[in-house]
Amino acid sequence: MNSKAVHTPFAMLADRMRHRVYFTGCLCAWIVLLLGCAPKKPEKKPSILYILADQWRASATGYAGDPNVRTPHLDQLAKQSINFQNAVSVIPVCTPYRASLMTGRYPTSTGMFLNDLHLPLTEYGLGDVLADRGYTTAYIGKWHLDGQGRHAYIPPERRRGFAYWKAAECDHDYNQSHYYTGNSPEKQYWEGYDVYAQTADAKAYIAGQLENEKPFALFLSYGTPHFPHHTAPEELQQNYPPGEIILPANVPESMGEQVRKEAQGYYAHCEALDQSIGDLLAYLDALGIREETLIVFTSDHGEMLGSHGVRPKAKQVPLAESARIPFLLHYPPLHGKSGRTVQTPITTPDIFPTLFGLLDLPIPDTYEGDDLSSVLTENSEIEGHAVLYMQLAPWGVAGPYGREYRAVKTAQYTYVRSLDGPWLLFNDQKDPLQLTNLIEEPAYEAIVSQLDEKLEALLGKRGDAFHPAQWYLDRWQLKPGAHGSIPYDKEGTVPPQSPQLRKDAS
Template identity: 75%
Template sequence: MKIRTYYKIIITILVYFAFGGATTAQEKKANIIYILVDQWRASAFGFAGDPNANTPNLDRLAQESINFKNAVSVMPVCTPYRAALITGKYPTTTGMFLNDLHLPLTEYGLGDVLVDRGYTTAYIGKWHLDGHGRHAYIPPSRRRGFMYWKAAECDHDYDQSHYYTGNSDEKQFWDGYDTYAQTKDAQQYIAEQVGKEKPFALFISYGTPHFPYDAAPEVLKQNYPLADIILPENVPASMADEVRKEAQGYYAHCEALDNSIGELLASLDELGISDNTLIVFTSDHGEMLGGHGVRPRAKQVPLAESARVPMLLRYPPLHGKTGRVVETPITTPDIFPTIFGMLDLPIPATYEGDDLSRVLTENKEIQDRAALYMQLAPWEVGSEYGREYRAIKTSQYTYVRALDGPWLLFDDTNDPLQMNNLVANPAHEGLVTELDEHLWKLLIKLGDDFRPAQWYIDKWNLKPGAHGSIPYDKEGNLPSQSPLLTKGSS
């Protein structure tokens, strides 16, 4: 036996006993669990300083994770976010900028990407990318490579929430409050994967804390007496009663999610797979809850309450048990290029997002980084913020351009509630010019010359209804002549 081989065997044995078999765990690719919640804004956590939030499990996860504190939703609306996540592309490329659109089958879906990289795939919960109606059956051919499937297009009736599974078009219903039922199903799926040769990639897409807020568990709503809810200074006094009523159910939904995610993480520990499982926790967009006078339940707008999202990434082989805060901004199309870069997996050539994995693997910030986000067709028409926009988030600033020029500039470090718009301040004229040039560089790279909403609607032959969605009836079905059914949907 060669001396070098002898020493290699000895070192392997020593490492095995010193770290409890860690080398064995790393022979297999990392499992991936992507936890996606709906409408949970970045500020509404204990670890983010919200005095109302009761999130002990996610606070602990934040301590153990890489926390992207400047994460934004590329477009703070459900379907556009999900399309950008699943394709790695911007809404200006795919045309996925309204709710209830169908993502064309020509797009390289994330489930297929993961299968091609050796993963077993699973999807549980809200999908919102099929565009055939919110209650329509989604056959395997339209599931984008996700093998295990207990999902529905969209359902926020949390105590009577439906899903489809397998090859059956028979509508099934989750048992009770769906957040709890979906968590149990995820735990069972994970347990069944332990010991199998292939790694798994599981997406858990919860519908909460999206409204209706009065649908939150009553026992948890009691933890948030209206008189005890503390509102931020940017909520007008005239809206206080309305906002507190909505916030009560919102925070109760959040607490239910926190409890569920705590149970999920405990399962990983019990199964002995925490150390080789990448956990991502994030949201598709935020919730205004009256901030800046914008109605509760609103998103879409460029303000922090709407556009900023939580983004926690825990992977012990990379950073151990101790987390850290990352200042480098990140937007939705960057997420999976970054994950694949970190895990040394091939990044699809079709992806438009940036690979930021060196921020994770080399523990280095990207100082001049700006994350792009946008709104092509505004929903809040009649509101001060109901405009088309293109925006960038840097580690310190939020800069927003409307069709008629620079619109908003906030120093997020010194003005986190964004109450002081600096865009017209002569002292910041040079900064506005600098950020505007940075924004245009990103838009030019995408081939986006920032046109009015109708141009994009006409380009993709869309017919949006109220609130920026493609119309559907009370049963969640699309009209038979919907243009979506001709958009690569067969």
């Protein structure tokens, strides 16, 4: 009998079916294997840690090239983050920045262009926005948006959706600063130097969120390195002997002694913050959650420290030391273990539209800033992009820089217009200290024209006709004090200053 298989039609059909079953089984096995190896979709959105310093200028870090300050932890973070090199404060003053951050809107829309103003409760506050998107919310430190006194109790209904609350309106007595918490109007005090105490509280809050099914959004709002500078930790001030501080070339030598004295404490505050931020980052590592936390380090505005002859402690002006701020974004799922530098400029109202775009969260219709998340997700730049910043009602600065202005920042230039017309033009890439005003140079006439068109387009988009300061004061019925802020008495209380505040306070 022949030992070869007999290939009947039935046998051939059965053979084909066996092969098909085998192939299908292998395919299913491969699919299961691939699915097992593929990254799992995160069960919840990443938590957000927003670290906000007060009056820390963009140039005052080691990674930005300052030869004096010691910021090893931030320097390392910068290597592992996306560094927005051209970030500016929409108005380089405390309250206006914070109002813009919390609303995603420009000061010309909200009327929040002076210190110590009340942010109307009709504005969609960021804590509420984040809560509506599934986050638990927390705020620690300086608030400066309630406008009813720097020592006034801020009840829960005026906290704009932040559930965990250890904050005060404003207190720069860093070694005995106060805060309120819970539903109690009783004033509490941070133990010792408040930077250290607030950092410890932030760590405790984060630890308490580990078992929470929701991600957290924590705002850690430090008061330093804002003056008074001499109150920085003494042991850190010793690291900056005034005689050894190297001043930039745009500080007049006649101001050298005064500036070095202030810079000693300023840099000591910066170093204390750097140590605390390093401690906080190490804690996230120890908990194993740094990889799943989106971290931002930035500031509300800068500090002149004598540059261009402007007194130390001043901000407000359109120059780089005042308007430009550090801005690091650390989120390893986006950029891995190494970071990169972004040249596309960003301003305050753009920050949360960009973060929400990055995290695929709905952006509120009320937001006026731009979503720049494509710069992050596509590893790209937006060529020719310009951002707007401004000063509606100048205060606290004597001399040529104490005036109203509108400005645009691009990757290469700073262009500023005053009420009298084109005022300042700096090539920031070639002249980072802004020593040479190019506004009247014939070779830059076309650049001035192009940037003025960009500025006009941005103002048109915001409906801002660039009026004198009094127009805006009259519109919002504001009466600032001698220093430009809303006046308050020795007890830190103020009278209502606007119709909306009177309505909120009633």
